[in-house]
Amino acid sequence: MPEQPEVSIRNLSKSFDGIEVLRDVDLEVKSGEVVSILGSSGSGKSTLLRCINWLETPDRGEIRINGERIGLQDKTQKPMSRRELAKVRTQLGMVFQSFNLWPHLNVLRNVTEALIYVQGLKKSDAVERAMAFLHKVGMAEKAASYPATLSGGQKQRVAIARALAMQPKVMLFDEPTSALDPELVGEVLSVMKDLSSEGYTMIIVTHEMDFARNVSDQVVFLEKGIIIEKSAPEIFFHSPRSERVRRFLELDKVV
Amino acid sequence: MSNWEILWASRDVFWQGFGNTLTIFSISAVLSFLLGSLLLFSMEGVRPRLKIPLRIFIDAMRMLPFLILAYLFYYGLPSVGIRMTAWQAGVLALVLYHGAYFAEILRGSRITLSSGQEEAAIAQGFSRPTMFLRIILPQLVLRTRGVMGNQLIILLKDTAFLVIITVRELTAAANSLSSTYFIPMEAFIVVIGFYWMISLALEQGIRFLGRIGEKRGFNNA
Structure with a gap:
């Protein structure tokens, strides 16, 4: 087959x-x-x-x-x-040309938001998973920053981590x-x-x-x-x- | 006894009025914000048939003096068998009236929110209500904080109208003291002080929102 x-x-x-x-x-x-x-x-x-x-x-x-x-x-x-x-x-994970991060949430919460409110993960588990993927894209140390303070490349890497975290x-x-x-x-x-x-x-x-x-x-x-x-x-x-x-x-x- | 001393001796009347004004204001502020958000959410909803009546409701409220609405609910509705206490009629009128304004304020900002953010949320599997609550509404609040604060102050001032439907709020307190002792000047100056105090506290709250907004790059609100 x-x-x-x-x-x-x-x-x-x-x-x-x-x-x-x-x-x-x-x-x-x-x-x-x-x-x-x-x-x-x-x-x-x-x-x-x-x-x-x-x-x-x-x-x-x-x-x-x-x-x-x-x-x-x-x-x-x-x-x-x-x-x-x-x-x-x-x-399906999706990454957009214009990043489409959510500006009112910091980098970590951009990634955990769907994990918590869509997949229903416990907050601690969501944070752990998000940090792992932020680490993967080299953005772990920016976890507390807001999107407005990031460069385009950094924003896109966060957007990739956000999509990846949904596995x-x-x-x-x-x-x-x-x-x-x-x-x-x-x-x-x-x-x-x-x-x-x-x-x-x-x-x-x-x-x-x-x-x-x-x-x-x-x-x-x-x-x-x-x-x-x-x-x-x-x-x-x-x-x-x-x-x-x-x-x-x-x-x-x-x- | 000087006029001020008379007022000081009757300070309980002021405190009661202040407490009532603050309570009515707080309840109405929270409920009208919730109503405004709900109106916005329903208008962009999946049922297009809902849109027109909601639009009519919002415009009808905006084209109406608040006083008339308060009159209508307290004095008018009993004639068709709907009886409310002065408090109920007052709070309901404030909530419906200002809820319409809140809906309009939020909608104005909603239009300019980039659709990409929504697409990102949809692609991540957000349901419509969750997306509205977690992604859209918080941004609208941060963006419209200035206008929103203004509207809250107008709401506060509209609570003064409730004196005419016998609610014992601040203005009613001043009114009764001024007519009992015939000292309108002093009595009204005192309530002006109270209204200013509440407004200044509101401004502080808005400023706090402003700091949250600035940290996130919402500077042009």
């Missing part, structure tokens, strides 16, 4: 105001795999990622996390209740370094690289070509909502099948 994919996306389509941003997207991500999604802006890559945890509601298609359907009831095809949705979402099966990264000053990109990428070597399953929307080349197991290229290339990084970056990807890579070199 073939191994069940951790994330499976079938025939996913999505339009905004009649404009199709995703068309019949298929993608399978195996456990421990790192998948980078590339494409120019407006190609639908963020929408694809946001559909995976149902922050966007697709028009058609199905998404399964470890075989479990997200968004719609398997039998009736009716939308899930918020509670059911929240339960499936616990398998999801899959981590979703939506352009995690795009809002960062160039000198802060490295610290975030290095945390992500560590995660990939620890065997986390990761789906990453990114513009960081070197990172995609060195860390991914699979590179996906989206263009106008269609996957036009899906291959291993060696193939993708050296002998892409499509002319469009070749042009995209050349432009990247010129810049």
Whole structure:
């Protein structure tokens, strides 16, 4: 029996105001795999990622996390209740481009909040787990600081710890370094690289070509909502099948 | 006996009025804040049909002089069979009236809260009520602390209207002493002092919120 994919996306389509941003997207991500999604802006890559945890509601298609359907009831095809949705979402951790930390809570409480009020952990257990993950991203000594006092790179590392602390099966990264000053990109990428070597399953929307080349197991290229290339990084970056990807890579070199 | 000495001799009347004002104010402040929060939560809720009547309620309250509402509840409602004590009518009027204002203050700030924070909460599996209580409301309170403090002071001043529906609060105390001994000047100066005291204490509370806010980077409230 073939191994069940951790994330499976079938025939996913999505339009905004009649404009199709995703068309019949298929993608399978195996456990421990790192998948980078590339494409120019407006190609639908963020929408694809946001559909995976149902922050966007697709028009058609199905998404399964470890075989479990997200968004719609398997039998009736009716939308899930918020509670059911929240339960499936616990398998997914999400990291946003703009960090989205909660400014009224300090770093530690940003991480413990969902552990206590969603997962129902005792406070002492939540703090212990949060500190372990803050340590992992190198932010333990900032536990008492408020987000407003942190640099972008530090904020994003806290956001990663916050997502990791929920112990999801899959981590979703939506352009995690795009809002960062160039000198802060490295610290975030290095945390992500560590995660990939620890065997986390990761789906990453990114513009960081070197990172995609060195860390991914699979590179996906989206263009106008269609996957036009899906291959291993060696193939993708050296002998892409499509002319469009070749042009995209050349432009990247010129810049 | 000088006028001041007369007032000092009747200080129990003031203390009783002060106690009543403080009690009415505290109960109404807490309840109207809760009502305002509940209104906001319901208006952004999953039932769109609820939105319009709540909106109408809020606007209806805001377009009404508070005095009329107090009159209506105490003198008007008994004619349709609803009888309340002066306290009940007074507190209910204060809560409904100022609850509408609190809802409007919170809503104004709610609109400008970044949607990304909510998405992060949703992605972490927060339920709607928990997200509202833990993530959204605390920020709205920190952001609107100035306006909120203002509204509380207006609420405090509106408690003075309850004298006309026979609540024995501060203004009623001054009123009765001034007419018993005919010393309106001194009597009213004393209650002004009391109102100032409560307001200054309120300002201190808001300043404390301000320090919490500043530490978290909420400086532009």
